[in-house]
Amino acid sequence: MYTFSKRLKTFALVLMVLGALGMALGLWSAPKTVEQAKSMVVSHDTHGEAESHEVAPADEKQVVVIEGHEIEVGGQSSHAASTDESHTADHDTHLLHQLQNKPWAAIYVAALFALMISLGVLAFYGINRAAQAGWSPLLFRVMEGITSYLLPGGILLLVILVLTSLHFNHLFVWMDPEVVAHDELIQGKSGFLNVPGFLIRSVIYLGIWIGYQKLSRKFSLAEDNDSTTGSFVKNFRLSAAFLVLFLISESMMSWDWIMSVDPHWFSTLFGWYVFASLFVSGITVIAMVTIYLKSKGLLPDVNDSHIHDLAKFMFGISVFWTYLWFSQFMLIWYSNIPEEVTYFVTRIEDFKVGYFGMIAMNFLLPLLLLMNSDYKRLNWLVVMAGIVILVGHYFDVYHMIMPATVGDQASFGLTELAAVAFFAGLFIFVVFTSIASAPITPKNHPLIEESKHFHY
Amino acid sequence: MANKVIHALYNDDDILMMAVKKVRAAHHHIDEVYCPFPVHGLDKAMGLAPTRIAIAAFLYGIVGLSVAITMMNFIMIQDWPQDIGGKPSFSYLENMPAFVPIMFELTVFFAAHLMVITFYMRSRLWPFKKAENPDVRSTDDHFVMEISVHDNEESLRALLEETGAVEINISEKHS
Numbered sequence: 199m200y201t202f203s204k205r206l207k208t209f210a211l212v213l214m215v216l217g218a219l220g221m222a223l224g225l226w227s228a229p230k231t232v233e234q235a236k237s238m239v240v241s242h243d244t245h246g247e248a249e250s251h252e253v254a255p256a257d258e259k260q261v262v263v264i265e266g267h268e269i270e271v272g273g274q275s276s277h278a279a280s281t282d283e284s285h286t287a288d289h290d291t292h293l294l295h296q297l298q299n300k301p302w303a304a305i306y307v308a309a310l311f312a313l314m315i316s317l318g319v320l321a322f323y324g325i326n327r328a329a330q331a332g333w334s335p336l337l338f339r340v341m342e343g344i345t346s347y348l349l350p351g352g353i354l355l356l357v358i359l360v361l362t363s364l365h366f367n368h369l370f371v372w373m374d375p376e377v378v379a380h381d382e383l384i385q386g387k388s389g390f391l392n393v394p395g396f397l398i399r400s401v402i403y404l405g406i407w408i409g410y411q412k413l414s415r416k417f418s419l420a421e422d423n424d425s426t427t428g429s430f431v432k433n434f435r436l437s438a439a440f441l442v443l444f445l446i447s448e449s450m451m452s453w454d455w456i457m458s459v460d461p462h463w464f465s466t467l468f469g470w471y472v473f474a475s476l477f478v479s480g481i482t483v484i485a486m487v488t489i490y491l492k493s494k495g496l497l498p499d500v501n502d503s504h505i506h507d508l509a510k511f512m513f514g515i516s517v518f519w520t521y522l523w524f525s526q527f528m529l530i531w532y533s534n535i536p537e538e539v540t541y542f543v544t545r546i547e548d549f550k551v552g553y554f555g556m557i558a559m560n561f562l563l564p565l566l567l568l569m570n571s572d573y574k575r576l577n578w579l580v581v582m583a584g585i586v587i588l589v590g591h592y593f594d595v596y597h598m599i600m601p602a603t604v605g606d607q608a609s610f611g612l613t614e615l616a617a618v619a620f621f622a623g624l625f626i627f628v629v630f631t632s633i634a635s636a637p638i639t640p641k642n643h644p645l646i647e648e649s650k651h652f653h654y
Numbered sequence: 655m656a657n658k659v660i661h662a663l664y665n666d667d668d669i670l671m672m673a674v675k676k677v678r679a680a681h682h683h684i685d686e687v688y689c690p691f692p693v694h695g696l697d698k699a700m701g702l703a704p705t706r707i708a709i710a711a712f713l714y715g716i717v718g719l720s721v722a723i724t725m726m727n728f729i730m731i732q733d734w735p736q737d738i739g740g741k742p743s744f745s746y747l748e749n750m751p752a753f754v755p756i757m758f759e760l761t762v763f764f765a766a767h768l769m770v771i772t773f774y775m776r777s778r779l780w781p782f783k784k785a786e787n788p789d790v791r792s793t794d795d796h797f798v799m800e801i802s803v804h805d806n807e808e809s810l811r812a813l814l815e816e817t818g819a820v821e822i823n824i825s826e827k828h829s
Contacts, residue, residue: 528751528752534739
């Protein structure tokens with residue numbers, strides 16, 4: 199039996215408090231009016247970025263000129279002069295929306311990523327249950343602990359989505375009737391992309407995941423006091439059914455919650471791509487929590503072979519993620535169809551370092567760090583590779599959301615860090631509370647002996 | 655000089671594994687074990703050095719990657735640049751996405767084939783080579799453990815009988 203250590207609990211609570219403060223500050227300091235937005239951009243704009251010049255009215259261009267960007271401004275001013283008054287006004291509102299979105303997008307990315315980790319673990323757990331895997335039952339309580347985050351995390355995400363649909367922010371432009379009225383493409387998609395449908399679907403996805411999590415956990419705990427294999431068989435059937443529903447709901451979740459921030463753009467393998475991301479993040483967190491608990495002397499039966507297997511999954515799914523990323527990228531890059539290629543043009547123009555750095559972190563580093571068989575048994579190395587993978591996949595989600603919602607105003611600053619801290623704190627708090635609430639090693643699981651003597 | 659060797663035959667891989675551990679615990683050197691199929695963990699039980707084929711595979715993969723890059727840079731960029739799909743090939747880096755599948759395939763191709771060839775060479779296997787296994791049943795349903803005899807025939811035979819060998823033969827090895 200594990201007890202949630204005081205120190206870790208304090209750490210989690212401090213993270214949550216600091217994170218909440220930082221997020222509140224971010225929301226409070228977001229601009230309320232167009233004027234505020236414009237002045238923010240000019241005062242922050244020491245690089246003289248082309249976009250901000252375009253939206254800045256004549257008097258503020260002077261300021262920029264004084265700062266010593268004559269050449270760029272000269273090029274831009276002729277461009278700006280050709281745009282009429284309403285066009286400039288459009289740009290200004292757009293800028294305001296981007297800056298208002300910034301703290302919301304930061305919170306949304308962190309909330310989504312934490313939920314995705316938990317969901318990835320749920321999928322991994324379901325697969326192990328449905329496959330009646332013999333190596334993993336020792337880790338089931340760890341996985342159940344991590345998936346218990348789905349309930350609070352899901353509710354928080356739902357709150358964000360409801361606030362968004364009430365126009366507290368403009369993360370999803372298709373929710374704005376003004377935008378839809380002038381956009382034929384979104385009108386054509388409004389049968390799917392409408393607020394009631396969006397919220398109902400979101401509730402259904404979360405309902406499927408949380409329902410499976412709660413039921414499976416119940417059967418798993420019942421197993422400890424069960425002399426027959428009844429609970430085991432029930433859990434097996436439930437998991438097989440869940441996996442079917444999971445693939446459908448996960449894929450649709452990725453369209454609703456992520457792909458629809460770019461409502462014009464679509465990719466048919468996006469669901470898989472998001473799945474690979476959440477799956478590898480989830481497995482990484484299983485490995486890290488297991489190694490942490492093992493270092494505390496719990497989980498004595500978990501041996502090097504278990505860690506080795508988890509590290510193999512981290513390695514393999516990282517490569518799988520790269521395969522999907524590249525499959526999506528290469529086809530769009532090669533065909534170069536304007537409505538598709540905008541997705542990558544935005545990311546390469548405004549997010550070049552972050553976007554390609556993220557790919558290096560998610561592919562090259564895990565590939566090289568975890569390739570050697572012996573390294574997969576070094577706990578510290580698995581943790582280091584795990585940190586790289588988690589940071590990399592946070593930035594994967596970041597680059598899914600930010601370009602469409604915040605655009606070239608995006609940066610990784612205090613609000614982003616605070617949002618990560620808050621959700622990391624909440625995640626640690628919920629996960630370890632849940633792990634502490636039940637015996638850490640399952641009893642009476644028919645394959646538990648095989649798991650204890652697992653040798654790859 | 656011909657060496658005397660003892661061949662102990664087993665008909666089960668679990669019994670064989672136990673036997674290997676017992677023989678090693680009695681400080682006898684096992685020359686070789688001939689199996690009809692790979693037995694998991696036998697290499698460790700026999701005390702064989704860990705394989706270095708993975709290191710070779712990594713190096714072969716790098717060779718394959720280099721060959722792919724050099725080859726395509728010459729063919730597609732230097733020798734005969736073409737404009738494919740509105741993407742003129744003047745720079746390797748700009749056209750790289752199109753080359754990635756080939757880079758991947760040749761990495762795998764080189765690593766896989768050279769690894770197999772290395773394995774055959776290290777195992778001294780080549781076409782028309784005469785089989786080394788002392789008893790043809792080792793290709794069917796028996797496991798053969800080979801131990802050199804150094805004037806300890808009787809004690810060795812007793813030990814092997816104890817480990818569950820179904821048959822024990824002593825023969826001269828000519829090599």
